[in-house]
Amino acid sequence: MRSATINRHTSETRIAVTVDLDGTGAYDVHTGVGFFDHMLEQLSRHSLIDLHIRTDGDLHIDEHHTVEDTALAIGAAVAKALGEKRGIRRYGDALSPMDETLTRVALDISGRPWLVWKCPFTIQKLGTMDTELFQHFFHSFAQAAGITLHVETLYGDNNHHIAESAFKGLARALRQAVEIDPRKGDAIPSTKGTL
Structure with missing residues (x-):
């Protein structure tokens, strides 16, 4: 089973996270931030x-x-x-439409964390969540996961849709990238022999 649990305790937060990469998209998320929970539920459901x-x-x-x-x-x-x-397949990408919004996400599980973020918001909050925190989430996730991640909203007007299409795009690209490719056997997908 490709699963893991991380417990992170600081003077600012106490966090327990468990992931199962080969799951079904089941989630149980409680962060105390309603809109953030909604986005993390989308991440789980659409990545499986x-x-x-x-x-x-x-x-x-x-x-x-x-x-x-x-x-x-x-x-x-x-x-x-x-x-x-x-x-693993290593690479993943998705075009994620949500009504009038279209977001493109591409990623590489490279071991070289990087974020390119081009998702403009026109309001400061969604629910109680500052919209500037979306970029911060994607940056922090990419850093800790060791992922090169590009996220760009190609067009869109509704800020809720822009945020949700970014999370759903991440989910679908991540689903592709973490999948086991039967043609690769147990090979590491790099000519260097390590990622």
């Missing part, structure tokens, strides 16, 4: 990665530490569950 998250963060200050540390824990759990990355 089972996701169990319990975050207790310093929400009396703001939502920054909760979002950042949850992203780091999810990324670390994905990296741990991938292990040596033997047999």
Whole structure:
């Protein structure tokens, strides 16, 4: 089973995350931030990665530490569950439409974390969540997971749709990339022999 649990405890947050890369998209997510929970549920459902998250963060200050540390824990759990990355497809991409919005996501499980983010928001909050935290989530996740990640909203007007299409695009691209390719056997998908 390609699964992992990460417990992250700091003076700002206490987090427990479990992922199963070969799941069915089952989720049980509680971060204390409603819109963030909704996005993480989309990530799980559309990636088919089972996701169990319990975050207790310093929400009396703001939502920054909760979002950042949850992203780091999810990324670390994905990296741990991938292990040596033997047999995975490695690359994934998705065009993710949501009504008037279209977002493109491409990623490489390369071991070289990077984020290119081109998703403009025109309002400061969705629910109680600052829209600037979406970029921070994707950056922190990519860093901890060791993923090169490109996210670009090609067009769209509704800020809810822009955020949701980015998370669904990440989910679908991640689903492709973590899948075992039967043609690769247990080979590491790199000419270097390591990722």
